Amino acid sequence: MQITHYLHAAVLVSDLERAEHFYGNVLGLPKVERSLKYPGTWYQVGEFQLHLIVAPSMPSELQNPEKWGRNAHIAFAVADLDAAKNQLIAHNYPIQMSASGRAALFTQDPDSNIIELSQQLANR
Template structure:
């Protein structure tokens, strides 16, 4: 009767088209079609889903200057150096993990923090 698996994470964004461009073209997450009665986008990563939900008044809050110590979504990438280059080229900020491991933290257009780890 307990929890059996993790299904999805909902992330608020102020402009779903701008956020969709980041999650689709920068992170290259695979979209899945799902009908919604409000502006939003679904992504499918194995059994896990990420759901972007538009709230035009949304702005993420950063409480710690080290981005990894704020609420964040963690994703595995196959080539962290290529991702770092892509983020630099497209003008997205990032911080490398202060732990020394192969990981970095970036922000989507609304300031939601995403951890990207070499796997």
């Protein structure tokens, strides 16, 4: 087997409208218009897609509530971590700076899914 590239990730959400606000408005991800046979939304990030799928029930606890990065999460690169941090704070989303000291933070979507935002160097 040879895996050639990453296609998408699926995230379970309980309230699609609330999740669309977070991923589309707060994070600014562009929506992919698709006709789905189930409740959900797709977003495009470069060559990667993020699929939001409405689930009838959601897990309620983080495995490691003290260190959000040690839970299942999705990581996105950002051009300006301070701008991302300010955007999240302006919309009242929680943030936790990376414990490693690198230029990264963690936040939670409305269903407590962990999202990492990491400022990447230009040559990475």
